[in-house]
Amino acid sequence: MFPTPIEKASGTTRWLYKVALPISMVLWLLPIIAVMLTSIRGQADLTNGNYWGMPSEWMLIENYSAVFQNTPMVQYVLNSFYVTIPTVIGTVVLSTLAGFALGTYRFKLNMVVFLLFVGGNFVPFQILMIPVRELTLKMGMYDSTMGLVMFHIAFQTGFATFFLRNFIRDLPYELIEAARIEGASEWQIFHRVVLPLVRPAVAAVAVLIFTFIWNDYFWATVLIQGDHAMPVTGGLKSLNGQWVAQWQLVSAGSILAAMPPVIIFFLLQKQFIAGLTVGATKG
Structure with missing residues (x-):
């Protein structure tokens, strides 16, 4: 009735679990990571289409100060x-x-x-x-x-x-x-x-x-x-x-x-x- 605990699963299943879990976590966190990176970018990065790369200028204090x-x-x-x-x-x-x-x-x-x-x-x-x-x-x-x-x-x-x-x-x-x-x-x-x-x-x-x-x-x-x-x-x-x-x-x-x-x-x-x-x- 209930799924088998991962500790009692076969070796192949445990290996797939260890591989799939980090990948799933990264995919789930990608939108949050994108929002966090965008919150510290400058307007120039967004204008030039730099959405996923490292910010060319760090605007952490400026952006969060401007919000308030x-x-x-x-x-x-x-x-x-x-x-x-x-x-x-x-x-x-x-x-x-x-x-x-x-x-x-x-x-x-x-x-x-x-x-x-x-x-x-x-x-x-x-x-x-x-x-x-x-x-x-x-x-x-x-x-x-x-x-x-x-x-x-x-x-x-x-x-x-x-x-x-x-x-x-x-x-x-x-x-x-x-x-x-x-x-x-x-x-x-x-x-x-x-x-x-x-x-x-x-x-x-x-x-x-x-x-x-x-x-x-x-x-x-x-x-x-x-x-x-x-x-x-x-x-x-x-x-x-x-x-x-x-x-x-x-x-x-x-x-x-x-x-x-x-x-x-x-x-x-x-x-x-x-x-x-x-x-x-x-x-």
């Missing part, structure tokens, strides 16, 4: 935090509560409600562009970080609830019954029994949601127009010149924009991996 000095990059980054952090908090709070209810209580419409959460994840978000835009206009939340936050919370809660409900449902039900016999309220059961046991899963959801929202470009450009609320992914387009394409600045801004999710992942790496592997083994 000539564009509202700091405002874009702050806007991304203003959108991402409330979204993560709101999504985690709502999904843990919904996951607790769907994973703990046995009522007739439990599966129906759960399928509603799951079904929302299969709706292509592109078809919601016009209805969501019109809704935010009518509610007075268009072109604001609050409107973007509310939409992301509503759209991400379904996935997070699906993720956490399965973890909560796999917990020993005897623990919850024992807590009720001892006189614990439902809030105490959730806060003191269930939540500590699913903390790795909550951390994994938080990292995933943070990455999803921070890297979002589509809704950032659909629901936001002005620089006052534009996240960094949508703001990168302003790094290009009006008449000349300044790809070195766009590349430098892209590297800076990619740093927060990478830092968050490495800070919560243990919790993230634990959350994804909880229940993977038995015994």
